[in-house]
Amino acid sequence: MAGPVLEAKNIVKHFPVKRGLLSREVAVVRAVDDISFSIDPGKTLGVVGESGCGKTTTAKMVLMLERPTGGIMRFEGQDLQALDGGSLRAYRRSVQAVFQDPYASLNPRMRVGSIIVEPLVTNESLASAEVRKRLLRLLDLVGLPERAADLFPHEFSGGQRQRIAIARALSLSPKVIVLDEPVSALDVSIRAQILNLLRDLQAQLGVSYLFIAHDLAAVAHMSHTIAVMYLGKIVEIGPAEIVAKSPKHPYTQALFSAALPSHPDERRDEIILAG
């Protein structure tokens, strides 16, 4: 396919601030203010920025959990605003998410097998033998043993739970997966496992990622393109190596200079932002 799988043009999201008895609108919070980006098939767009910069709002709009106030979002060339009924359901199947905290995102009362195939069962009418077959393939993809299907989430560690969440996201063979801080709740020795798994899956399945994180090194490691957000705007966007190695925007420079060194001999000229 030629074009990008997902394309955002001049997306704006304003949240009204209401006050008083008649809930008059007194101000707007410009959570996302005129941003444009695109994700190619099989590629990763990394979004970095500090809390409140609008990265989660962006993810929510991609997941159609929030509707943009303005601008156009296209999925495989189709305007998302124009989707309804069947085409909207088809879109929701194609875009899945993995969240930060695998302790909160898995239902503790469901067995792992049911958690993973739930999207399949609700979206497609498949024979139970077929569901089982897909389940085993998904478990194998994320590196979990077959017997994991009959256990409950509390029987797994954080890293394994995140594998379960990834298997669930993959169950409908999506085109795009939104990864919202997928490793920051995990132990250090587990993070590399999950990052490697995500990259292997991308190479194998050709899925695109929207990777949101505050760990700059992890974003630089995972992404083909990096977008740096500040106060609702994308202040810099470009190929990952270029943004990480020679950032142009002063905010990006400050952000990357504030990143922690990986070795004590590594000295950076720190640009300390006031406030």
Place this chain on the structure above:
Amino acid sequence: MTGPLLDIRRLSTHYVSARGTRVTRAVDDVTLSLDQGQTLGIVGESGSGKTTLALTLLRMLPPAARIVSGEMLFEGSDLIKKPENEMRRIRGKRIAMILQDPMMSLNPLFTVGDQVAEPIRVHEGTPRRSAWKRATELLKAVRIAAPETRVGEYPHQLSGGMRQRIVGAIAISCEPRILIADEPTTSLDVTIQAQYLNLLRDLQRSHNLALIFITHNLGIVAKMCDQVAVMYAGRLVEAGPVKQIYNAPAHPYTRALLESIPRLGDSRQRLTAIDGQPPDPSAPPPGCAFHPRCPKVMDRCRSEAPPEFRVTDTQTSRCWLSAPVAR
């Protein structure tokens, strides 16, 4: 005084279940020392015992925990033998601690001034007015803009970074000798984290503090610390000067941890992952606790836990590979 400021010798803290049947060795035979003005990083994953070690130092352990053996010499006298009333004079005055979440460690019902002034009033008996004056000065020291107004505000009126600086102000209010910071920046943004770490370093220099950083973040250790101690399943697996350990880690766990973090610059290379999961602290594997995940495991590791070997004059490692005979 000649010896180190803090000298921990063969310290063990265990958690005992209500019936006394299950024992978790949260801290197991840990030996460490810290000099004045130095920074020590204690690194480990969740469940490795690093927080229990810090709580043991202050003797603020939960009721189920027991300090089983060892010594903790602070300025030459053993903290374990001190009666509770003496410990109360040390906590917050001689040894202070900063906790992870500033929203949890500040009381929402009291003003910033009251909370910063509290340790000064308690430990030094200073009257309220002059303690408040000191509090204002302390806010200035932790670089809070307009300290005269902020001192009368409540925690919810401040940002996360400011709150954590307030906690820092409380910690240094009585000019402690040792400041323990337990994951002090995990709830902060990257740029705010850099500000805070620089602030801690400046405070350390101006007060000649010994700093103990408890963290899982190897980047913080690389940036801030002189010494590092790596914990795994309650044991100290490797300790020594930061540069030495980052250049030549002796323990396979330390080596694997250092290799597993993505670095800015070498993008899109495959990371060296550590297989398996961190052990359950209540049921660690026999022998060396790292052996099920270790790439260099030998038969001996499965049955015998290695003692602490000296790799160099300053670096120790609990690994059979570091044993003199193995070379």
